[in-house]
Amino acid sequence: MFSYILRRLLLVIPVAFGVSVICFLLVQIAPGDPLTSIMPAEATAEEQAAMRAAYGLDKPLPVQYAIWAAKLVHGDMGNSIASGRPVASEVFGAVKNSLLLAVAAAIIAFPIGTILGFTAGYFRDTWVDRLVTGVAIAGVSVPNYWLGIVLVIIFSVTLGWLPAIGAGPGGSQHWAWDFEHIRYLILPAITLSVVPIGIIARTIRALAGDILSMEFVQALYAKGMSRGDVLCHVARNAAATALSVMGLQIAQLLGGSILIETVFNWPGSGFLLSNAIFQQDLPLLQGTILVLAMFFVISNLVVDVAQAAIDPRIKRG
Amino acid sequence: MAQTAGGGGTLRIGMTAADIPLTTGQTDQGGEGMRFMGYTVYDALINWDLTSADKPSGLIPGLATEWTTDDTDKTKWTFKLREGVKFHDGSEFNADAVVWNLDKLLDSECAQYDPRQSAQGKSRIPAVASYKVIDPMTVEITTKEPDATLPYQLAWIVYSSPANWEAQGKDWEKVAYQPSGTGPWKLASFAPRERAELVPNPDYWDNTRMAQLDKLILIPLPEPNARSAALMSGQVDWIEAPSPDTIPAMQANGFTVSSNAYPHNWTWHLSRLENSPWNDIRVRKAANLAIDRAGLKQLLGGLMIEAKGFLPPSSQWFGNPTFEVKYDPEAAKALLKEAGFDDTNRVKLKALISPSGSGQMLPLPMNEYMQQNLADVGIDVEFVVVEWNQMINLWRAGAADPGCQGAQSINFSYFTQDPFTGLIRHLSSALIAPNGTNWGHYSDPEMDALFSEIRTTFDSAAQDDVLRKTHEKFVNEALFLMVAHDVAPRAMKPTVTGFVQAQNWFQNFSSITMKSA
Numbered sequence: 001m002f003s004y005i006l007r008r009l010l011l012v013i014p015v016a017f018g019v020s021v022i023c024f025l026l027v028q029i030a031p032g033d034p035l036t037s038i039m040p041a042e043a044t045a046e047e048q049a050a051m052r053a054a055y056g057l058d059k060p061l062p063v064q065y066a067i068w069a070a071k072l073v074h075g076d077m078g079n080s081i082a083s084g085r086p087v088a089s090e091v092f093g094a095v096k097n098s099l100l101l102a103v104a105a106a107i108i109a110f111p112i113g114t115i116l117g118f119t120a121g122y123f124r125d126t127w128v129d130r131l132v133t134g135v136a137i138a139g140v141s142v143p144n145y146w147l148g149i150v151l152v153i154i155f156s157v158t159l160g161w162l163p164a165i166g167a168g169p170g171g172s173q174h175w176a177w178d179f180e181h182i183r184y185l186i187l188p189a190i191t192l193s194v195v196p197i198g199i200i201a202r203t204i205r206a207l208a209g210d211i212l213s214m215e216f217v218q219a220l221y222a223k224g225m226s227r228g229d230v231l232c233h234v235a236r237n238a239a240a241t242a243l244s245v246m247g248l249q250i251a252q253l254l255g256g257s258i259l260i261e262t263v264f265n266w267p268g269s270g271f272l273l274s275n276a277i278f279q280q281d282l283p284l285l286q287g288t289i290l291v292l293a294m295f296f297v298i299s300n301l302v303v304d305v306a307q308a309a310i311d312p313r314i315k316r317g
Numbered sequence: 318m319a320q321t322a323g324g325g326g327t328l329r330i331g332m333t334a335a336d337i338p339l340t341t342g343q344t345d346q347g348g349e350g351m352r353f354m355g356y357t358v359y360d361a362l363i364n365w366d367l368t369s370a371d372k373p374s375g376l377i378p379g380l381a382t383e384w385t386t387d388d389t390d391k392t393k394w395t396f397k398l399r400e401g402v403k404f405h406d407g408s409e410f411n412a413d414a415v416v417w418n419l420d421k422l423l424d425s426e427c428a429q430y431d432p433r434q435s436a437q438g439k440s441r442i443p444a445v446a447s448y449k450v451i452d453p454m455t456v457e458i459t460t461k462e463p464d465a466t467l468p469y470q471l472a473w474i475v476y477s478s479p480a481n482w483e484a485q486g487k488d489w490e491k492v493a494y495q496p497s498g499t500g501p502w503k504l505a506s507f508a509p510r511e512r513a514e515l516v517p518n519p520d521y522w523d524n525t526r527m528a529q530l531d532k533l534i535l536i537p538l539p540e541p542n543a544r545s546a547a548l549m550s551g552q553v554d555w556i557e558a559p560s561p562d563t564i565p566a567m568q569a570n571g572f573t574v575s576s577n578a579y580p581h582n583w584t585w586h587l588s589r590l591e592n593s594p595w596n597d598i599r600v601r602k603a604a605n606l607a608i609d610r611a612g613l614k615q616l617l618g619g620l621m622i623e624a625k626g627f628l629p630p631s632s633q634w635f636g637n638p639t640f641e642v643k644y645d646p647e648a649a650k651a652l653l654k655e656a657g658f659d660d661t662n663r664v665k666l667k668a669l670i671s672p673s674g675s676g677q678m679l680p681l682p683m684n685e686y687m688q689q690n691l692a693d694v695g696i697d698v699e700f701v702v703v704e705w706n707q708m709i710n711l712w713r714a715g716a717a718d719p720g721c722q723g724a725q726s727i728n729f730s731y732f733t734q735d736p737f738t739g740l741i742r743h744l745s746s747a748l749i750a751p752n753g754t755n756w757g758h759y760s761d762p763e764m765d766a767l768f769s770e771i772r773t774t775f776d777s778a779a780q781d782d783v784l785r786k787t788h789e790k791f792v793n794e795a796l797f798l799m800v801a802h803d804v805a806p807r808a809m810k811p812t813v814t815g816f817v818q819a820q821n822w823f824q825n826f827s828s829i830t831m832k833s834a
Contacts, residue, residue, distance in 0.1 A: 033710050038345060038433075043440040045713075045751050050425075054432050082345070083336055084433050084490065085509060093509075149542060156550035164546035165538065171511040265543045267510050275335040275510070275539070280706050 004308055008301055019293045020072065024065050027285045034081050034280040055081060057282075068286065077290075078283040082275075087287035090272060095254070095291060097172045098261070098268030102253035104189035109196035110246055116197070117204025118231075124209045132201060139198030145259035148191040152263070155187060162187050165265035172267050188264040192257055196249040203245045207238040240311040247303030251296045322501075322517035325529035326831030328813065331538035331547050331556040337513045340496045340504055341489050342477035343422060343434035347675060348732065348822040349557070350437075351473070353535050356823050357515055358405075359475030359498035362396055362415070363468050367817075367825035370577055373633050374734075374821040376468055380410060380476060380499060381456075384468065386775055391463035392446070398454040402522045406497040408480035412450040417479045419448050419458075429482055431489050441473035443737075464772045465780055469735035475500075501528045501827050512536050526827045529815065533826060548572065548808055554831065555809040561618040561679070567808050576804040577818040578622055578631045580734040583678055585668060585798035586743065588716035588725040589759045594664050595725055599656040600696075601795035605642050606649035607694040608800055613686055617679065622802040626792040627740075628733050629802040631820065634740075636785030638792035642799050649694040664696040668726040674705035676730035678803055684728060687800065698726075715750025716757050726798065727756055734822055736780075740787055741768045744796065764790060 035051050043051075052058045056067060071078060077087035120132035156164035168174060168181040175181055211217065211234045220230045258270035265271070269288055276284040330353070338350030342359060356364070364379035380399050387393035402410040420427040422438040423445065444464040451457050460467055481497035482489070496504050501521045507513040513535040517528035536553060538544040544556040545563040549570065559567060564574055585604075587595040594600050610623035625642050628635050658664050670684045671677060688698045701724050703711065711720050712727055721727070733739035742748055745768050746760035767787045774780040791797065805818070815828045 033706070035436075039436050040347070040440050043436070044443075044753070047436070047440055051432065051436055083509060084339075084493075090509070149546075152546045152550070157546055160550060163552055164550040165543050165552055166536075166547075167511070171508045173508050173511070262540050263543060265538055265540065265547070272510070278335065278539075 001308065005305055008304055012297055012301060015297050016294060019297065020069060020290060021065070023286050023290045023293060024068060025061075026289070027282055028061060034282045038082055038279075068283075072290075077287040080276075080281050080284040082279045082281040082284065087283050090284060091269065091287045091291045093172075094267060094269040094272040094288070095295070097167060097266065098254050098257065098270065100172075100175070101185065101188055101192060101257065101261070101266060101268055102250060104185045105192035105196065105253050106246075106250060108189055109193035109200060109249065112193070113197040113200025114204055114242070116201035118208050118235075120201065120205040121208025121212060122231075124205075124212070129205070133205065136198040136201040136205070139194045139201075141198075142194065144191050144194055145263050147194060148188065148260055148263040151187050151191060167267055188257075188260055188266050191260050191263075192253060196246075196253065199249060200242070200245060204238060204242055207241055208234060211237050240307045243306055243310065244303050247299050247306070251299040254292065254295055320524055320527040320529070322519040322521070322527045323529070323531050325531060325829070326833075327532040327534060328530050328555060328826075328829060328831055329534040329536060329553040331536050331544045331553040333539060333541075333544070333557045334537050335539040336510050336537055337507050337535065339433060339437070340493050340507060340513070341431065341434060342418070342475055342496070342498065343431075343438040344475075345433070345437050351475075352823045354504075354513070355475050356500065357502040357533070357826060358496060358500045358504055359477065360500050361472050361475050362398075363472045365472060365819075365821055365823055367819040367821055367823060370817050370819060372820065373578075373580065373631060374819050374823075375633075376472055379472075380415075391773070391775065392460045394458045394460070394467060395451065396456045396458065398456065399522060400454060402499050403520060404478035404481065404497045404499055405503045405518060406478050406481045406484065408478050408497075410476065410499050411453050412456045413453070414476060414479055415456045416448055416450055418474070418476045419445070421477075422474070428487060429479070433489070438474055442467075442470045444470055462772075463775075465775045466736045466741075466772060469737065472735070501526050502533060505532075510537060526825065528827045529830045530826070545808075548810070554813055555807060557807050559806060559808040561620050561806075564618055564620070564806065564808070571811055572808050573811055573813070574806055574808050575816065575818045576620065576806040577820055578629045578802060579805045579820050579822060580629065580632065580732065580739065581676060581730060581803045581805070581822070582624065582627060582629070582733055582799070583621075583676075583683070583728075583730045583801040583803060584624075584627065585726040585728050585800070586712075586756050587759075587797060588727075588757045590716050590725075590757070593716075593725045593757075594666055595757075597656050598794060599652040600658075600664060601798070602640065603649040603652040603656070603694060604691060604696060604798050605640075605795050606645045606652070607690050607696065608687055608798070609644045609690050610800065611644065612690075613683060613801060616682060616686055617801075620804055620806050621678070622804060624799040624801055626788060627797055627799055628788050628791075629820075632733070632788075633781060634736075634784035634788050636789040636792075638789045640793045640795060642792065642795075646690075646694050653695050658695055660695065665699075666696065666726060667699045667701055667722065667724040668728060669701050669703060669708060669711060669721060669724040670728045671703055671705045671708040674708065674730075676732075676803065677705070677728075678730065678801065680728060683801070712756050713751060713754060715755070718750070729756075730803065732822065736771050736784055740784070740791070741771065744768075744791075759796065 035048055080087055080090055116132045120129045123129050152164045155162045163184050166184055168184050258274050261268045261271035262274055273288045276288055334346040334349050338344040338346040338354040344350035344355045360379045362379055362381035363376050365374045366377040367374055381396040382399050383397045385395050421429045421431055422435045444460040444467050446459045446461040448458045478497035482492055485491035485495055501518055502515040503518045505514045505516045515533040521527055541560040545559055547553045548556045614621050622629055670680055672681055691698055701722050714720055742754045744759045744764055746765050748755045749758050750756050770783045774783050812832045814832045815830050
């Protein structure tokens with residue numbers, strides 16, 4: 001187990017390097033000029049050139065990358081062009097808010113998705129299965145930003161029950177775990193949970209269905225085991241794959257919520273990313289993408305290790 | 318009448334900006350940054366008079382009580398500073414502070430030079446060559462050449478406290494969280510990208526502009542639907558720029574929608590490079606006569622003013638142009654025929670447009686509407702659609718730049734509040750792109766002479782006359798495709814009282830109070 005973890009950890013290094021190169025280069029391909037959004041339209045070519053030099057944007061790309069990577073190694077992600085603030089504090093502050101939202105969405109999505117999936121798998125090819133599958137497909141298909149807008153219109157604008165925007169009455173910096181703050185989480189978390197509910201339900205349905213039709217399940221029934229005990233065996237067999245799907249969903253929740261965070265003005269990494277794109281803020285864009293990409297890498301690592309712990313066959317493979 | 322500060326409740330505003338404007342002095346985020354963080358926390362030497370909704374705003378004394386030019390050398394300006402003004406940190410505003418602030422923007426060698434503020438301020442004062450302290454309450458500013466537009470330029474520049482910068486360890490990042498200006502509001506706290514809280518400055522020097530609210534909260538809400546939802550669900554009291562399709566619902570629910578003419582236009586800037594069809598005045602006039610502006614206004618739910626010229630009809634510089642900008646497709650066809658175009662030989666041109674952008678109103682439907690209007694008279698337009706930031710780059714690069722793909726028009730909205738930004742920069746031959754923002758490479762000695770006259774006419778009434786003459790030439794020669802003027806809509810709860818929407822990009826928040834619901 002230890003050598004497996006070590007091997008997986010060492011693999012992170014080339015992946016991280018590749019991710020950093022791709023992050024750096026990808027944002028360079030985008031059309032436009034990062035200084036456009038921060039300089040008045042009247043700025044002369046001379047003034048723009050001075051600013052370009054001040055931000056090191058006049059240097060050749062490999063030099064820019066070397067400077068960026070060298071700083072990165074020391075934990076310095078540079079400063080945002082648009083706000084002047086350190087990218088690291090901007091990104092980690094936003095990631096913290098996104099994690100909060102992702103956890104809330106996961107708390108909703110995982111049990112609901114799992115229960116729906118098992119129910120559909122257990123009642124495979126019945127009307128229950130068709131109903132649950134229909135709900136799951138709808139969850140994956142409905143554009144979640146549209147759903148967010150609908151929820152806001154119903155629960156915020158019309159009924160006035162829940163806040164439409166923001167991350168707490170005093171903003172995310174004054175977050176507390178009380179109902180006054182959790183109210184702000186409810187609508188974006190529900191919106192964000194809809195896609196993973198659908199994906200988890202469909203995955204677990206397929207898994208549960210397959211496992212329930214296996215011979216060992218019939219054998220367990222034949223041995224006189226109760227339905228509940230058999231289902232526990234099925235759950236154990238499905239756990240590794242389910243864990244993998246859920247792990248990936250957590251990473252998706254963190255990075256894939258740009259539109260939802262925009263609809264709800266939630267100050268997370270997706271919102272930050274969309275602002276960075278809009279403002280062509282290269283250091284912020286690079287930093288945000290890098291942190292999110294590394295989050296994917298790390299969550300994959302954690303999922304792999306957890307799978308190996310649950311299923312010994314994986315370590316051997 | 319003298320007023321005291323505070324007591325008027327809390328006003329929460331949903332801005333269109335994605336972040337809190339730079340708080341250190343010279344703000345970013347364009348006109349909105351100056352509106353909410355510039356002229357609230359800070360003052361300029363010369364301020365805008367924002368008290369009237371009925372007429373275009375003019376300049377009034379701010380931190381300077383008077384300014385004069387030297388009779389023998391019109392490049393020398395003397396500014397008498399206001400006595401007794403203190404920064405929020407209690408330090409005194411004086412001539413040293415003015416020079417220190419100008420150095421902050423213009424002298425990259427000085428200790429307090431701030432590249433971020435400089436990026437925002439330097440290009441606003443292109444005329445300034447040097448400056449010095451004459452006595453503790455007098456400053457002399459010298460311009461590169463005689464330039465009577467200097468007061469308009471200086472109205473962009475706001476003054477932050479040198480003593481506070483020292484107290485914050487000479488670190489602008491720390492100043493950002495503890496800024497100190499002379500304005501009617503003090504920044505109490507700010508969370509990046511989330512909110513800023515402003516409270517009244519009870520020691521403000523202008524008793525007539527004492528802030529009446531207890532608190533002004535600024536919330537960045539860049540997404541229009543989120544802004545509307547925030548207002549309608551009661552999370553904010555005021556939003557900037559509601560999208561037109563949400564306005565009927567807001568009005569039906571009792572919200573107030575405030576709008577007014579203001580110095581802003583929405584035009585097609587025309588290329589005057591060789592082979593551009595716009596070089597023929599008959600084509601330019603025909604295009605201007607082809608646009609059904611009333612229909613366009615209907616498309617925008619009434620939220621535009623139909624252009625009668627380059628400046629809004631209410632502008633003090635509108636003048637009396639002889640060419641009437643109106644919808645007359647038959648006259649347009651006749652002009653095109655006279656210019657040698659007909660159904661078998663239609664005018665063909667390309668226009669650069671963007672799907673969105675600051676001040677661009679609703680560019681896609683508006684341009685498509687115009688495309689149809691122009692096609693109806695014999696002008697076929699092909700759009701080159703580019704992302705907004707890229708469009709700004711192409712605008713700066715000029716019509717001859719290969720990036721413009723041979724487009725002979727660029728759809729841009731322009732700030733028209735001062736003579737340089739509003740008129741001169743677009744058509745001065747000295748500013749042909751990429752040296753400036755004369756995108757179309759227009760060059761006309763008569764126009765250059767008018768611009769020179771604007772800059773050398775130091776009497777403001779006489780300068781207004783020259784500006785009117787200049788605008789008449791803009792219209793009579795149909796130098797732009799003049800389409801619409803935005804009306805700066807903002808929606809608010811009916812409990813917001815005392816707001817007077819000035820015909821200006823900037824607004825006065827001091828008169829506002831919140832009525833109990």
